[in-house]
Amino acid sequence: MRIPLEQQELTVGEVAERAGLAVSALHFYERKGLVESRRTNGNQRRYRRDVLRRVAFIRASQRLGIPLSTIKEALAMLPEGRTPTQGDWVRLARAWRGVLDQRMAEMARMRDTLAGCIGCGCLSLQHCKLANPYDSLGELGSGPVRLFADEEEVRACVTACSNPAEAEEEKGDVEAAGVG
Numbered sequence: 573m574r575i576p577l578e579q580q581e582l583t584v585g586e587v588a589e590r591a592g593l594a595v596s597a598l599h600f601y602e603r604k605g606l607v608e609s610r611r612t613n614g615n616q617r618r619y620r621r622d623v624l625r626r627v628a629f630i631r632a633s634q635r636l637g638i639p640l641s642t643i644k645e646a647l648a649m650l651p652e653g654r655t656p657t658q659g660d661w662v663r664l665a666r667a668w669r670g671v672l673d674q675r676m677a678e679m680a681r682m683r684d685t686l687a688g689c690i691g692c693g694c695l696s697l698q699h700c701k702l703a704n705p706y707d708s709l710g711e712l713g714s715g716p717v718r719l720f721a722d723e724e725e726v727r728a729c730v731t732a733c734s735n736p737a738e739a740e741e742e743k744g745d746v747e748a749a750g751v752g
Contacts (some may be wrong), residue, residue: 581618584609591627598627606630606644622655636675645673 588595602605602617607626609617633643646699649664650656 584617587619587623591624604640
């Protein structure tokens with residue numbers, strides 16, 4: 573026995589209620605191409621039931637801070653016109669593993685350096701001159717340039733912030749050598 577199309581599909585309100593989000597958020601996801609609906613003769617949106625899993629994936633990804641553009645690329649790996657199988661989701665998960673690993677590494681670096689250095693220099697204005705003389709990091713652009721720097725640069729920043737005397741001594745050595 574085949575279930576009629578009207579019973580297989582959900583209204584925008586039903587999806588919003590079951591997914592725990594506002595109708596406007598669902599419309600936003602649709603405008604961004606993350607989910608799709610069809611229109612009835614009365615111009616009402618209808619969603620396939622598998623949209624609930626997509627919305628759950630979108631919301632979980634957003635909670636991790638993953639941009640919608642990246643989420644959209646991942647969802648594009650799923651088949652169109654049919655409900656994704658568990659195998660489809662497994663393939664997506666495997667493909668996304670590198671993205672998640674990179675995200676986790678960035679978050680771990682932020683966690684580990686938050687107390688010492690973040691953003692364009694350190695949290696201490698007194699020592700920032702040592703870690704970022706003449707605002708040299710400003711030439712690299714705005715935002716958290718140290719956060720996305722390589723590990724060696726981050727370590728140098730943390731050392732300068734946590735050991736100002738050592739950093740001052742190093743600065744003196746550089747000035748004595750006529751460098752900088």
